[in-house]
């Protein structure tokens with residue numbers, strides 16, 4: 806479930822997406838958590854490139870997973886929402902930035 810107050814608080818800090826870090830103690834990690842590992846959601850809880858609804862952890866007994874607040878730059882979020890895989894989009898965006906840095910442009 807999305808908590809509107811929490812969403813508002815994070816949005817005010819410039820957070821525009823959420824990631825998931827599943828904490829695994831081998832057999833104790835439930836399949837719900839593993840399914841969420843590495844997935845992203847918009848700050849309003851809309852799944853990005855998958856169909857698993859967002860829920861703030863803990864989502865099961867003994868859950869130690871973390872929802873990770875993310876600040877995607879607007880141009881990066883745009884390509885992700887356009888459908889480019891998140892990891893690929895981030896890698897490309899970082900490569901572009903370091904090229905700009907090396908060439909002295911901003």
Ligand SMILES: [Zn+2]
Nearest residue numbers: 838868869870
């Ligand atoms: Zn968990």
